[in-house]
Amino acid sequence: MTTALDLAALATTAFGLVAAAVVLAAAGRLLPAVAVLLDFLTAAGLLRLAGDPSWSTIAAAAAVIAVRRLVVAGLSAPRPG
Secondary structure (H helix, E strand, O other), X not given: OXXXXXHHHHHHHHHHHHXXXXXXXXXXXXXXXXXXXXXXXXXXXXXXXXXXXXXXXXXXXXXXXXXXXXXXXXXXXXXXX
């Protein structure tokens, strides 16, 4: 089961990279592409967490979620000027 979850996490990461590249090409802006990538990395981290619930995996998933929240907050903040 762990091998299947590792492969699913790897596939999710690869799809995230492709989706971020598509968003970057379509929107021409980096921040939305990073937000999409972080969503996919969050999903991959949660898949890895389901397979191996160690403290390092929990910390990695928490770090990705924290960075994702900061990026989304930066995207939704009003621009000065």
